[in-house]
Amino acid sequence: MEAVFEFLLTPTPSAWCDRAVADVETLLLDHAGLELKAAHQAQRLIWKYGGSVAGVFSDTQVQMDLLQRMSRLAREELRHFEQVLAIIERRGMRYTPLRPSGYAAALHAHIRGTEPERLTDSLIVGALIEARSCERFHAIVPALERSDPELAGFYRTLLRSEARHFGDYLELAERVGGARTAGRIDELRAKEAPLMHVDSPQLRFHSGVAVGS
Numbered sequence: 001m002e003a004v005f006e007f008l009l010t011p012t013p014s015a016w017c018d019r020a021v022a023d024v025e026t027l028l029l030d031h032a033g034l035e036l037k038a039a040h041q042a043q044r045l046i047w048k049y050g051g052s053v054a055g056v057f058s059d060t061q062v063q064m065d066l067l068q069r070m071s072r073l074a075r076e077e078l079r080h081f082e083q084v085l086a087i088i089e090r091r092g093m094r095y096t097p098l099r100p101s102g103y104a105a106a107l108h109a110h111i112r113g114t115e116p117e118r119l120t121d122s123l124i125v126g127a128l129i130e131a132r133s134c135e136r137f138h139a140i141v142p143a144l145e146r147s148d149p150e151l152a153g154f155y156r157t158l159l160r161s162e163a164r165h166f167g168d169y170l171e172l173a174e175r176v177g178g179a180r181t182a183g184r185i186d187e188l189r190a191k192e193a194p195l196m197h198v199d200s201p202q203l204r205f206h207s208g209v210a211v212g213s
Helices: 002-007 014-022 024-049 060-090 103-108 117-147 149-196
Strands: none
Touching: 002 117, 002 149, 014 024, 014 117, 024 060, 024 117, 024 149, 060 149, 103 117, 103 149, 117 149
């Protein structure tokens, strides 16, 4: 967790945790959708970069590592999706996709259009999203231990895999981007941090704080 905390420039506001604990049903529905989207993103990278893409890979081993790690990540995210669905079903809820918070879209808007910068940025954004997910699980578990021990226990089990996903994305970004990656990481970290404090009318797993908080 230390690497995750050091990577992110700002912690989750306590106001978000309070709001999430008070509306666990919405949190679960959005969480399920995010796991599905994470699996899709990993698969998208496999499809896009599985062939010969000019100017992207100077080392074919980097390409093979990307394909293997994204395949494993996609399987894990789909397994998490199934686990969240099981919790939703046990609680008598019906899974309904929710409108996204705009967090991921705001980050993806900064991805550059030329290669290998496009892939580098995509991997950095993936690292940011996984790091934030991991940090949010960690932030909300103490409150859930009092009000919802089952969910607290489940979220605690996800910490290790989310931290590993963060590490995979970040390492691949550094290998693809080379010496200039560190500066780009800092630029995108600075874009991510303010998103934790924007006014958000609806609770989402990656939303900011409630309007007026």
